[in-house]
Amino acid sequence: MNCPKLKNWLEERYDWEGMKRFAKRKLVPEHRYDLWYYTGGITLFLFILQFLTGMLLAFYYVPHIDFAHKSIIEIVTKQNLGWFFRSFHHWGSELCIAFLFIHLFGTLLLKSYRKPREFLWATGFILLGVSIFFGLSGYLLLWDERALAAVRVATGGAGNFPFIGGFIKAFLRGSIDVTGDTLTRFYAFHVAILPIITLLLVGLHLLLMQYHGMSVPLSLEKEKRREIPFFPNFFYKDLMVWLVVLGVLATLAVLLPPEIGAKADPLAPPPENVKPEWYFLFLLETLKLFPGAILGLNGETIAILMVSCAILFFFLIPFFDQRSARGEKSPLFTWIGVIYLLYFLTMTVVGYLS
Amino acid sequence: MRRIGVVKGLKRFSLFRFAQPMVMALFVMIQPAPSPAADRIAVFPTTPFDAYIIYESLAVLWLAIIGLIVIIRMKLREIERIQEMGIDKEDKDAPLLQ
Amino acid sequence: MKLKYSLITRRTFLNTLFGGWLFAFFAGTFSALMKFAFPTLGKEPDFVVLNRKDFTDLANNSVKRFPWGGVVGLYFKKADGSVLALKGVCTHMECNVAYKPEERRFYCACHNGWYDENGKNISGPPPKPLEVFTIMEEGEKLIIAKKGVKVELPKA
Numbered sequence: 001m002n003c004p005k006l007k008n009w010l011e012e013r014y015d016w017e018g019m020k021r022f023a024k025r026k027l028v029p030e031h032r033y034d035l036w037y038y039t040g041g042i043t044l045f046l047f048i049l050q051f052l053t054g055m056l057l058a059f060y061y062v063p064h065i066d067f068a069h070k071s072i073i074e075i076v077t078k079q080n081l082g083w084f085f086r087s088f089h090h091w092g093s094e095l096c097i098a099f100l101f102i103h104l105f106g107t108l109l110l111k112s113y114r115k116p117r118e119f120l121w122a123t124g125f126i127l128l129g130v131s132i133f134f135g136l137s138g139y140l141l142l143w144d145e146r147a148l149a150a151v152r153v154a155t156g157g158a159g160n161f162p163f164i165g166g167f168i169k170a171f172l173r174g175s176i177d178v179t180g181d182t183l184t185r186f187y188a189f190h191v192a193i194l195p196i197i198t199l200l201l202v203g204l205h206l207l208l209m210q211y212h213g214m215s216v217p218l219s220l221e222k223e224k225r226r227e228i229p230f231f232p233n234f235f236y237k238d239l240m241v242w243l244v245v246l247g248v249l250a251t252l253a254v255l256l257p258p259e260i261g262a263k264a265d266p267l268a269p270p271p272e273n274v275k276p277e278w279y280f281l282f283l284l285e286t287l288k289l290f291p292g293a294i295l296g297l298n299g300e301t302i303a304i305l306m307v308s309c310a311i312l313f314f315f316l317i318p319f320f321d322q323r324s325a326r327g328e329k330s331p332l333f334t335w336i337g338v339i340y341l342l343y344f345l346t347m348t349v350v351g352y353l354s
Numbered sequence: 355m356r357r358i359g360v361v362k363g364l365k366r367f368s369l370f371r372f373a374q375p376m377v378m379a380l381f382v383m384i385q386p387a388p389s390p391a392a393d394r395i396a397v398f399p400t401t402p403f404d405a406y407i408i409y410e411s412l413a414v415l416w417l418a419i420i421g422l423i424v425i426i427r428m429k430l431r432e433i434e435r436i437q438e439m440g441i442d443k444e445d446k447d448a449p450l451l452q
Numbered sequence: 453m454k455l456k457y458s459l460i461t462r463r464t465f466l467n468t469l470f471g472g473w474l475f476a477f478f479a480g481t482f483s484a485l486m487k488f489a490f491p492t493l494g495k496e497p498d499f500v501v502l503n504r505k506d507f508t509d510l511a512n513n514s515v516k517r518f519p520w521g522g523v524v525g526l527y528f529k530k531a532d533g534s535v536l537a538l539k540g541v542c543t544h545m546e547c548n549v550a551y552k553p554e555e556r557r558f559y560c561a562c563h564n565g566w567y568d569e570n571g572k573n574i575s576g577p578p579p580k581p582l583e584v585f586t587i588m589e590e591g592e593k594l595i596i597a598k599k600g601v602k603v604e605l606p607k608a
Binding site: 073076077083084086087232233236237239240243244246247250251254257258259260 | 394397398399415423426427429433434
């Protein structure tokens with residue numbers, strides 16, 4: 001847009017040309033694996049859509065056990081396009097977490113976590129935990145049978161941590177069992193606490209990314225390659241991908257709207273074959289592998305400890321993988337990454353089919 | 355120019371005018387019989403008229419998205435053409451307008 | 453007729469096409485969002501149907517409230533026994549008015565507005581008198597309607 005008056009107005013007050021020059025400096029390399037560069041942006045776009053649809057739904061949702069379920073039914077049946085925004089928010093969360101995992105395993109296998117980008121990995125990992133908690137807290141807000149059972153299992157499982165388990169369980173639940181206090185608490189998490197933490201972490205994650213620039217896989221570092229400017233070339237490519245994602249999401253929302261189960265009854269048994277959301281299935285299947293008691297110690301506790309150790313190791317991979325930090329090929333950690341990925345996929349499929 | 359001629363030719367057939375209401379009528383006729391599920395909450399508008407409008411809106415959305423992608427691709431091709439010619443940099447010494 | 457030079461530059465054409473399409477896209481999205489954000493707002497009723505029995509033994513010089521859509525209506529029995537129905541909403545800034553039996557006037561506490569026994573605004577900021585309704589009695593029912601409205605009761 002050619003508006004010299006507007007440009008002059010800005011230039012007299014701010015260093016507009018300087019900012020433009022700074023933005024034009026950002027370059028994106030082109031190589032065999034550059035498709036992976038889109039995954040982070042797609043996740044960010046889906047997050048933004050979740051924020052928007054979540055804000056809309058919050059106009060009408062009532063976070064009280066007597067009214068939660070009813071308010072969602074009201075949104076879906078009575079509000080203009082209410083069913084659409086709820087369906088969009090549901091599918092948005094599924095796709096967001098799916099692309100988050102794709103982004104996670106992509107950066108793991110391409111070793112984007114190596115020096116100097118360790119903090120990018122760390123902030124991203126915390127964001128993964130935050131997103132999963134977003135999913136869990138949002139899921140409970142429906143207050144139907146499945147949600148109640150799923151949250152009971154999740155918070156009960158967290159309670160099996162040695163020493164701090166009881167504290168975590170009480171903090172999450174707000175009382176002994178999953179009750180109205182849990183609903184209020186999870187609403188506070190979902191609508192206020194987690195969004196602020198997400199904004200801060202995503203801001204930091206993006207800032208670090210601007211600072212370090214795009215990482216290039218080790219095997220291709222030495223090769224000469226073309227670098228295209230982010231503004232406007234890659235930006236427009238990103239935009240095209242985001243538009244397709246928007247279309248796919250709207251299609252899923254229209255063709256496959258999620259059901260609303262019966263209202264939760266804390267005294268009733270859980271429904272048949274109840275399963276948590278798909279991103280928890282691998283954890284559930286892992287816990288099922290452990291027997292009730294091992295060498296006299298509580299099997300659940302051992303299971304939680306081992307899973308926590310595996311997750312902690314995963315978190316600290318950039319600090320363990322010294323070879324890639326030096327810029328050398330690190331096949332051991334490639335295999336570790338592949339094993340983590342295969343385990344995650346297999347356990348998720350097993351959990352889905354059982 | 356030839357492409358516009360084809361579309362205009364199609365529109366000459368009078369039946370083309372009735373395309374939209376015919377599709378709507380067909381859509382209403384192929385609705386399934388209501389299932390006797392006891393208390394299923396309607397998570398999707400039930401009347402066939404509303405359902406038709408929604409699917410048509412979805413089609414319009416996809417057309418809009420495809421249109422945008424085509425335009426963005428045209429812009430991108432133009433930008434790459436300019437960059438290859440080397441004329442995309444602004445003149446550094448150009449004075450500001452008073 | 454073939455033109456020697458193009459009427460607009462390629463850049464202008466592309467940018468206008470892009471901007472226009474984007475504007476249409478966002479306008480559509482925004483209108484969908486607005487449809488959702490604005491709930492189906494209620495309309496003011498043309499008449500309300502009440503039980504006659506609730507209003508028969510009202511003391512003179514007193515007021516009984518009744519619901520008028522989402523706002524308050526006042527069933528007013530004057531000191532001389534005659535009856536008047538008005539909308540109990542101040543015409544200034546829509547606060548609810550109260551009846552002061554000692555002064556035989558309606559009072560709005562928000563900005564010290566006063567209305568007389570017939571709802572006419574006599575003191576303070578209110579610009580118009582209180583809206584007066586017509587009262588009709590049909591058997592067990594007491595119907596309070598807006599002036600000039602033809603009341604058609606739905607067949608129960």
